[in-house]
Amino acid sequence: MELRSNKSRGGKVETWIALASCAAMLVSMAIKHIVSNRSALAPSFSPDWLPLAATGFAAAGIVRLNGSPRWLRVQRALLWCGLLLMVWVANGLPFDLFAMAGLIGDPTTGRAIGVDWMGLAIRTLALAAAVVLARLALEHPADPTHAGTWYGYAAFLFALPYPVLRTHWALGGTFGLAWPGAAGKGFAPLLLAIPFVLAAALSLLLVSPRGWMPRRLLLAAGWTATAIMAMIGPAACWMILNTLVRSHDTGPTGIAIWVFCLFYGSWFLFAIAEGAATRSYQLRSATLRMSSCSKLGG
DSSP states (O other), X not given: OEEOXXXXXXXXXXXXXXXXXXXXXXXXXXXXXXXXXXXXXXXXXXXXXXXXXXXXXXXXXXXXXXXXXXXXXXXXXXXXXXXXXXXXXXXXXXXXXXXXXXXXXXXXXXXXXXXXXXXXXXXXXXXHHHHHHHHHHTSSOOOGGGOOSHHHHHHHHHTSHHHHHHHHHHTTOOTTBSSTTTTOSTTHHHHHHHHHHHHHHHHHHTSSOOTXXXXXXXXXXXXXXXXXXXXTHHHHHHHHHHIIIIIOOOOSTTBOHHHHHHHHHHHHHHHHHHHHHHHHHHHHHHHHHHHHHHHHHO
């Protein structure tokens, strides 16, 4: 059994870093179960078995068993599965930071939510592994001529539910609310929708390369939006599912539970579509730039 081949020494280093991060994450998970220091108020962002599954898929994706082309295609799929699962494991890091700052509290008791330190360590290691796995997964890009542009349109649609409903509420609508103002008074709901309006506009800008927009600026914005939503979407979906299954709660007072399912689900799907749209734009814009340089050189 040998490590996955890479063209550069740096690629082999990244492979070892990914394996080391996965191993450290498993050790942290074992310590967490032994110590059981998790606060009763700390939220659950993923099932307990997820780090083990993410590690298994990641290891299967970067450790070569044979050089068969069919196996290499399977291995690439395993690598992407491991990457997506590792992103899910890393979910909740923003909530950890809020908890450390004392900004999250239990609405019933007013007590601050305790910091799940071992969970924080697991999520941090998972984020480090996800970054390296993403680098390995994107190491051999697909044919740019077949890079789809529809991802940007999909991301645009997934970014709309939150700002559309928020705008509806700001204008006095009650769709999804038990009474007017349940989601905030005045234009407060509209302010929360501004980042998603910008994300929707960014998704359309990624559809086709534009010379008047700096390429690096669009790539930085696209990958940043993807990372932020990837760190929130899956965790939010898991939390709302836990609420539905365990307590059959109807959600915060005045807001229908389906609204949160719609919001959190769209965030999760937006992260996937925006990442694909950014990668597609990266490949197509690079090809266009190389073509322009060749013409100038000729």
